[in-house]
Amino acid sequence: MLEFDGLTKSFAGRPVLRGLSLAVRPGELYGFCGANGAGKTTAMRIALGVLAPDAGEVRWAGRRVDADVRRRIGYMPEERGLYGKMRPRDQLVYFARLSGIRPDVAARRADEWLERLGVRVGPKDPLERLSLGNQQRVQLIAALIAEPEVLILDEPFSGLDPVATDAMAGVLAEYRDRGVPVLFSSHQLDLVERLCDRVGIIRDGVIVAEGTVAELRRTAGRPEVRITLTGAPENWARMLPGVDVVAETGDTATLRTRPDTDLGELLDAARSLGELQHFGRREPSLAEIFREAMAA
Incomplete structure (x- = not known):
């Protein structure tokens, strides 16, 4: 289980997280929803060690997330985190090797994922020549290529057309079915409603509603x-x-x-x-x- 336990974080005296707690179970797609500035990305960055919390901790399988555990997490940031001048396949192999994957295995996985997600690119084309949708697919592959035990994805569906959205959704469902906990944020609430096993709604740094969509409906306002x-x-x-x-x-x-x-x-x-x-x-x-x- 991936647990966020009592996270607090402030920037220049302004609280962003106020005791945030949530848990993502193995084999669960968890939709993390909130307005801009609610604290979603801050919580994810704490899980990845990009930021340190003022209080609280993130745990995986009961163990506090440290550098060793983070190697098992596949992370996809909302901002483009790849190298625009580098060829997509080369950097996918590079990221896989950083995770300890053998060069031949890394190359095979990169080719398989690029083909599966329909990323068409010339052998010498850098990433920046790809459409934004294809860049998004490459960024997802970078999160998956080391076959992570946990997935944390920040706005993975941003900029995707319906075909690419379905492909992305299929990949996330596949990882869920393998028993991987999948946490993703999105403003596309129709997708969250369709895909997720549970949903957490964050406001001002705390979870204000959580449960399955059916549970949230039962606790909503007047029917x-x-x-x-x-x-x-x-x-x-x-x-x-x-x-x-x-x-x-x-x-x-x-x-x-x-x-x-x-x-x-x-x-x-x-x-x-x-x-x-x-x-x-x-x-x-x-x-x-x-x-x-x-x-x-």
Whole structure:
């Protein structure tokens, strides 16, 4: 298990992390979400030893993360961390060898990953000639080429087209299925909702919501109901008991229930106003849950 335990960090007297704690289990994709400046990248950099915490620690398999443990972590920074003038294959081999991989094995892995992720590059082309999406794929390969035991990825889907996004998602799922804990940050909450086993939402340096998407939905604000009626009078949604109108489009209304709303009574009231075509609870998206957590 990868554990962030009570991390605090300040810069020039300004607190960025305020006792941040979270855990990523083996074989789990954990989505780390928060607004810009919330502390996501700072926490990741502490795990990699780029920054030192003011208090707290990061542990892997119960052991405090040190230089030896960090060699087992595959890290992908949000900023481009590669050499623009160097050929992609050469630097992938170089990074693999820094991790103790034999030259022949490093070269084979680099070729296999470049082919698998569809990175097309001339034999003499430097990295800077690649598209931003292909540079992002090369950066992912750099994190994977040593076959890490832990993955920490900062905005790995940034700048990717849908095909590359699917390829990246497939790779992360593969590592999860191998039992690797995978922590990644992203502002693309639809992807986080689709891919992740659990999600942690950070605000002002602490986790303010955490769980599976289903768990976060259950603890979100007042649930919503979507009703479609035909033959109903004008403004029929405002005649229903125990709800506030969120949106109306044609014959369909989205309604936010109140704590004392009886759904059976609501259903009967809707039927009394017209011909019922649809009555169902609307689950909030992760983006809506995120906005609610940011506003709390």
